[in-house]
Amino acid sequence: MTIPASHIKKRREAMGLTVTDLAGKLGVDKSFISRVEAGERSLSDAQSQALAAVLNVPADLLLLESGKLPADVQGAIDADTAAAVAAVRARAEQMAITHPKAPKRAFTPHATPISLAPDIEGRIPARIEVSKASTTYRAHSYHTKVPPSAIKPFIEVFTEPGDLISDPFCGSGMTGVAALDSGRNAILSDLSPAAVHIARNYTAPCDPKAFRAAFERLRDAVEPTMSWLYTPVGAKRPIEYTVWSDVFRCEACEKPVRDMYTDRNRIALGRLWRGVLAEPDDRLRRALAFAFTNTAWHGTRMRRFNARGGHRPLTGTLYVPQLSAEANVLEVMRKKIGQLQAYYQALGAPTETPHVLMGSATQLTGVADASVDYVFTDPPFGSNIFYADCNLIWESWLGRITDPTREAVVNRSLSVASGGKSLKDYAGLMTASMKEIARVLKPGGWATVVFHNTDGDVWAALSAAAREAGFEFHEAASLDRKQQSHKGYKGREGGVRCAN
Numbered sequence: 205m206t207i208p209a210s211h212i213k214k215r216r217e218a219m220g221l222t223v224t225d226l227a228g229k230l231g232v233d234k235s236f237i238s239r240v241e242a243g244e245r246s247l248s249d250a251q252s253q254a255l256a257a258v259l260n261v262p263a264d265l266l267l268l269e270s271g272k273l274p275a276d277v278q279g280a281i282d283a284d285t286a287a288a289v290a291a292v293r294a295r296a297e298q299m300a301i302t303h304p305k306a307p308k309r310a311f312t313p314h315a316t317p318i319s320l321a322p323d324i325e326g327r328i329p330a331r332i333e334v335s336k337a338s339t340t341y342r343a344h345s346y347h348t349k350v351p352p353s354a355i356k357p358f359i360e361v362f363t364e365p366g367d368l369i370s371d372p373f374c375g376s377g378m379t380g381v382a383a384l385d386s387g388r389n390a391i392l393s394d395l396s397p398a399a400v401h402i403a404r405n406y407t408a409p410c411d412p413k414a415f416r417a418a419f420e421r422l423r424d425a426v427e428p429t430m431s432w433l434y435t436p437v438g439a440k441r442p443i444e445y446t447v448w449s450d451v452f453r454c455e456a457c458e459k460p461v462r463d464m465y466t467d468r469n470r471i472a473l474g475r476l477w478r479g480v481l482a483e484p485d486d487r488l489r490r491a492l493a494f495a496f497t498n499t500a501w502h503g504t505r506m507r508r509f510n511a512r513g514g515h516r517p518l519t520g521t522l523y524v525p526q527l528s529a530e531a532n533v534l535e536v537m538r539k540k541i542g543q544l545q546a547y548y549q550a551l552g553a554p555t556e557t558p559h560v561l562m563g564s565a566t567q568l569t570g571v572a573d574a575s576v577d578y579v580f581t582d583p584p585f586g587s588n589i590f591y592a593d594c595n596l597i598w599e600s601w602l603g604r605i606t607d608p609t610r611e612a613v614v615n616r617s618l619s620v621a622s623g624g625k626s627l628k629d630y631a632g633l634m635t636a637s638m639k640e641i642a643r644v645l646k647p648g649g650w651a652t653v654v655f656h657n658t659d660g661d662v663w664a665a666l667s668a669a670a671r672e673a674g675f676e677f678h679e680a681a682s683l684d685r686k687q688q689s690h691k692g693y694k695g696r697e698g699g700v701r702c703a704n
């Protein structure tokens with residue numbers, strides 16, 4: 205075997221060994237070492253093991269540098285090449301998009317406490333107009349998104365520029381977007397890897413031109429596969445979408461429930477995803493993955509056909525319609541890249557950007573006591589939406605799924621081991637979360653909690669959780685008919701740490 209001469213020689217010299225020393229240790233003559241170092245002789249496996257031991261480098265490294273694979277790896281490939289390749293790819297994909305669990309820097313308590321009686325009376329508009337049509341809102345879908353324009357008025361009333369805002373149920377990160385837009389910073393977290401992926405990409409700048417160029421490289425790489433999949437034989441142009449009418453049969457008829465993707469879209473998305481992961485620049489890879497996850501959602505059978513155009517899946521559910529519009533996923537991604545390019549252009553390059561962490565609101569790891577000026581959050585409400593289930597569409601690509609046992613929902617259809625929870629369990633999780641919110645808030649700090657559920661028991665559980673954590677209710681403001689109200693709490697006087 206021939207090992208790159210420069211490596212052996214460099215290492216030997218760095219260790220202060222002469223050729224004679226090394227030859228002596230290996231029990232070979234000097235000229236043999238000189239010829240190995242000159243790349244004229246190769247080593248047997250046993251000699252390379254001995255050399256690795258003397259030079260104190262991993263034997264695998266010497267083998268790899270000489271173009272050979274370690275015996276166990278070679279054995280795995282010989283035994284089942286397809287499985288070995290699949291395992292390597294699966295691992296690479298899992299490691300491609302990772303999320304931090306603690307902030308890069310520690311947040312320490314501020315010297316200035318919150319004003320004991322901020323002048324908020326009459327400052328929160330009774331009705332807040334929200335727009336769901338903005339470039340920002342539409343950049344990536346998520347269930348029950350609160351538009352940043354609805355969050356900004358609260359931020360402006362409860363904080364000053366430069367303050368730190370927390371949202372421990374951040375979902376798509378709209379609180380962070382609103383904070384950035386108001387000159388504040390934010391620390392966001394969510395249990396779901398998909399939510400963290402979306403929130404991070406929403407709040408981290410990305411060079412729009414480099415992003416476009418990265419997509420163009422990706423498009424060129426996948427073009428042959430896409431053309432094969434979406435251009436009918438004899439046609440000159442690819443199809444944009446295909447309408448499928450499905451007839452579903454129950455299991456009694458021994459027909460399995462269909463996959464979420466047509467075969468064609470599964471292959472196309474797989475090829476696109478591989479191309480995304482091949483992007484070497486970390487920020488661009490994440491941004492392409494951001495465009496991809498929204499595309500993958502549109503690539504499912506959940507995309508409802510709409511005769512007036514604008515085919516899309518329903519959010520907050522895994523509903524598969526009878527009439528679905530199978531998208532040309534490259535075309536969907538191309539349009540999404542255009543929207544995101546405009547979004548990143550508008551976002552610019554803020555000096556400080558939100559920290560987005562993955563973790564449960566019941567344990568805000570890395571967020572110091574009394575370090576946050578204000579909390580704006582929108583937790584799950586009872587059994588309105590099962591985020592862990594809905595986010596599977598994105599998380600199956602990202603390689604990591606939400607831990608359903610920690611999800612703050614009421615779910616009576618699952619076993620406890622699989623994440624099933626009663627109203628009491630939900631109340632327990634909300635109490636623990638409220639206590640964490642109280643812990644990280646500065647003394648006397650305020651929290652605004654979005655509430656969108658008509659179930660009185662769920663409201664009672666949430667109010668009890670807030671009271672138990674030491675908050676007192678202050679006032680409610682109506683948001684709009686779909687996102688009905690906001691409830692404000694103020695740290696209760698004489699109560700736990702968050703109190704004045």
Ligand SMILES: C[S@@+](CC[C@H](N)C(=O)[O-])C[C@H]1O[C@@H](n2cnc3c(N)ncnc32)[C@H](O)[C@@H]1O
Nearest residue numbers: 349350373375376395396564565582591611612
């Ligand atoms: C109503 S959504 C938030 C949506 C968000 N306001 C937005 O604009 O996108 C609630 C979020 O809570 C998350 N969640 C559920 N249980 C959690 C827990 N124990 N800790 C942290 N996040 C949790 C879900 O993953 C979901 O993203």
